[in-house]
Amino acid sequence: MDSKAYPRQPRGVALTGLKPTPDLPCDRCVGRHLNLCKPLDEGRLQQLLALGSIRHWRRHQVLFRAGDRISSFFKIRKGLVSVSRTLDDGRRQIVAVRAPGDCVGYLDRDGRYAFEGEALTDVEACSFDRRRFDVLAAENPDLAAALATALSSALAEAAESMLVVGKLRSTERVAHFLGKMAVLHRHLNARPGPFQLYMNRSEIADHLGLTIETVSRSMTKLKERAVIGLIESDEVIVLDDAKLREIGKIDDDVGVGAIG
Amino acid sequence: MDSKAYPRQPRGVALTGLKPTPDLPCDRCVGRHLNLCKPLDEGRLQQLLALGSIRHWRRHQVLFRAGDRISSFFKIRKGLVSVSRTLDDGRRQIVAVRAPGDCVGYLDRDGRYAFEGEALTDVEACSFDRRRFDVLAAENPDLAAALATALSSALAEAAESMLVVGKLRSTERVAHFLGKMAVLHRHLNARPGPFQLYMNRSEIADHLGLTIETVSRSMTKLKERAVIGLIESDEVIVLDDAKLREIGKIDDDVGVGAIG
DNA sequence: CGACGATTTGACTCCACTCAACTTCCGTGG
């Protein structure tokens, strides 16, 4: 209630020791993509692709900033992007983490980006002109339907996150996050085993509504319980998947989102 | 982390002294509606309306239950509907509160409702067959576009809620909630003044990720600071709108959602 | 090695939860 100054979490300049970013052609992103391509015939596909141009960002670079006038949105081809919103006093909430196949920068607030998109890793994305895409979508019902599907799953995911942030305890939240990241990893790489988080403690904290210290302590607890193992600070292996899901209240692999 | 039994909040049987429910024809729901009607010509409008039938629910009745097979979704004509998800141990998160003009019961998880919809007041809604609606949407780009728009604003609203639940303190959350409800009230009734919340403390708590006691204490604080006044326990008047928005970190009237 | 950033760990504080009492408001029935 008091508007006392809220120290902005110092942002890491570079997360060192980062493994190569998740890399994946669009058509392998099972269940996670705005399926822009499949339902379109060759002519319209060309039309759509003509709207887009491939662009690259480095970790920590900003794809789009909240409040900036919307020009285009982005379909991720490689890497991870955080979608976030920050209060004046520095408090930040990472609303979603988007992966290859997903789209970001679509949500607008009277013509301006409603959120900020930041590269969590080096990112390659296809940038689409929003206005021309809307025109095309208005002419192609299947494209519009794909858009609606993508939005639906993103919405379901967001609602799920509300439950996590609103009702779970700190260790439960971290377990949930790790479980979801493990699922994502399996989707992208189609195999189990250790995986990278590509997010430092500060980013995880801002995603889960916790502090870096609490995230760290929760990870330690999960480690002590032999639910997970830490190869490095951001490289994790799930030792007891059932337990992790139980603690994190993950009932299924649904709701992995697609646009936002 | 421990799966200790979580006492389910006793659910009120009837909130007494409830004023008449918010009542509004679709076409007055500025900015809050899946604009099903306007873009359609007469023939298709008839086609769409043929899918729907008007139904009624009483307060606390369930419109749809999470996990049930989806048959139709609902466009609210009168009343308020809560969209929620409940964990096995009883912890519940009210993900959204939907008003006249909004749709609910659209989100699915492999053919089943992803959330539960419960009448917060007596409710009148138009029920649409989901399958036939999808067919119609696939043939009518403007309808699909309207759907996408509705989903977008619902998603923006959900993301906003994540920030509220994840980063705001208790009194800030309550202030945010009250500010949003005031906006909703003005949208529905087109005038300021005292308004009903139509939600008891338990429901507000489940929406904000708090307990009933904390909600109560926060309301008292806001009352003591002369930011709001309480006519009855669920009837509020905003005394200092600027202050309320400042505390609740409400920057604009955007993101009032539409579907989910 | 030494510096720096990221993370972990520790000590302490405080906000929100828990448990419990009490008040208020209805409705019911003696």
Place this chain on the structure above:
DNA sequence: CCACGGAAGTTGAGTGGAGTCAAATCGTCG
């Protein structure tokens, strides 16, 4: 009419979990 009971809300006392502040450790890079 008033007594009683039940439900919702408020308030108080005490606890606990997560935040805050600070120090120690680890890892990387110069």
